[in-house]
Amino acid sequence: MPACFDTRSDADLIALIPVEGDTLESWLADQPARIGNWVQASRFRGRTGDVLPLPDEDGKVRQVLVGVDSQSSTWAIGNLSSRLGEGTYHLVCDWPVERLTQAAIGWGLGAYRFERYKTSQRPRPRLSLAHLPADDADRVTRMVTAIGRVRDLINTPAQDMMPQHLAEAARELAHQYGAVFGEIVGEDLLVQNYPCIHAVGRASTHPPRLIELRWGNPSHPQVTLVGKGVCFDSGGLDIKPASGMRLMKKDMGGAAHVLGLADLIMGAGLPVYLRVMVGAVENAISGDAFRPGDVLHSRKGLTIEIDNTDAEGRLVLCDMLAAAAEESPQVLLNFATLTGAARVAVGTEIGAFFTNDETLAEGITRHGDIQEDPCWRLPLHAPYRAQLDSRIADLSNSGSGPYAGAITAALFLQAFVPDGQVWGHFDIMAWNNRNRPGRPKGGEALGVRAAFAWLEDRYGKP
Structure with a gap:
């Protein structure tokens, strides 16, 4: 269990009493005069984010x-773990179980700290889960652990x-889950036909x-997850400027996302046959680096002219998408920190996604709203495919114009997905640029909770 939670239910728990501005007066009406006086003297108004400890008569x-x-x-309480003192707390309110569960998840996500290289002396308050049904408490700890896994992987330096x-x-x-692990390394990638990776x-x-x-059981519906694992991206020979390279440790964020989503799927025991594929590389510079103008042969047989070596993530993904589609999974999802254009379109705090399936689109959007993990669908606008035309190869790895970069990248990937294959492509930031309740600055999972909720809804619990 994450250190920010406890299972105690004894009398020493500190009560967290959530109030909204219009409910404060009704709550105070049932309290002793000393409480009302303290609240008034403290100028507590119940505004979002306000915190007021209430001392007893003994202080x-x-x-x-x-x-x-x-x-x-x-x-709702995602910022409290950084504002309260030591102790074990529990929520005292009439919220339904669903909201209590979500609030506990927010508490846990807000309690996240990356302390591999720097320890902190800040207090570590805990939230008791004893008042939640066992299944919901288990869901809270699994979700917080999985998202913590994603954040840890992204935050770790290259x-x-x-x-x-x-x-x-x-x-x-x-x-941890009794899954089968395998890897293809170095020159064996050529032997087994993953030339772009x-x-x-x-x-x-x-x-x-x-x-x-x-x-999982191979007789169950197959779900395949594909993640971009560019562990550091210099840009290759089309080298990035220093400012563009500073956060490129996070360019393996897609890989972190699919590992976190796999953690949730296996932890919940969803009745699916799960396949996870991660292309793990460093886009470095040396005498052996691939060059602008080179033509690569892909696993699918399509040839790719390299217009820009900094458009490398789609090259890593295309071989895996082709290989994944060979098994015709019921659902194929990929996650990648793919384009700055997606950040221009939806900002850094929303997961952009593309899909060729309306059911998937509706489900991800709906569950993103429910889970407060917003995802916004962008169009696979087919006429823009002409921007990927090449004079000497089947397609170019970069669009010919300055616009619609997220769409042309998605269209590039779609070229490796067969017609009829249900497919979703998430183009995500994988990073919080600012602190918000439950979402500290640093590595972040975007779309993982939405995707898991959709898969859970689609396939049901075991």
């Missing part, structure tokens, strides 16, 4: 008033998160690899 704090947003469940380290993280996850990663001293995990 000990056994209750805390917290102002919450009536429109939010997940983030020196400790190269392809071999990413493979080890996948191996540990496979071992090899081309992107061959310049690095850290050999490229395809990481694979399989779990």
